[in-house]
Amino acid sequence: KQEVTQIPAALSVPEGENLVLNCSFTDSAIYNLQWFRQDPGKGLTSLLLIQSSQREQTSGRLNASLDKSSGRSTLYIAASQPGDSATYLCAVQGGSEKLVFGKGTKLTVNP
């Protein structure tokens, strides 16, 4: 059974800092991995999708990498801003079509 772990559960950083969020998964047989952002009481916003054949994806200040063989992904946020404060979720999709989510990392960027 696929399990997804995100470490740390919470992270607080000063504005402007570069930071890395980690995601690990137990079964490397995945189709893709997706990073989401969730604001309190709100829905999920897709940030980046990495197909299993890809190593990384970039969007603006965000860069996500995928190492399928080791079961790891990282989300790199450059020059963090207070508006980046949210919970970040990673999810993997395997042969059963469903997304399996981690429990998220709650990020606080302090002005």
Added chain:
Amino acid sequence: EAQVTQNPRYLITVTGKKLTVTCSQNMNHEYMSWYRQDPGLGLRQIYYSMNVEVTDKGDVPEGYKVSRKEKRNFPLILESPSPNQTSLYFCASSSNTGSFYNEQFFGPGTRLTVL
């Protein structure tokens, strides 16, 4: 605007009173899914649908029903709600490309309280 919509956004009901949460997407997506989100448990899949008239159970299907009569709609039905179904519910959709599933788009969520 491409989007997934859910209604209602908030609902308070009582045990045993049947309810339906609607989900609609305007992106012509084949794949649709329902998740529930609970503190400490994260997001778990309830049901999913690969296309019209094709539905299957996710991880936590007990107490829920779904139907997929049209491509754009995927309602979630609670025939006899119970307090343990109090949760935040999300509908999602994506397009299929062979065996690869593209990014999933999520609705804004429905916060359900069952008294």
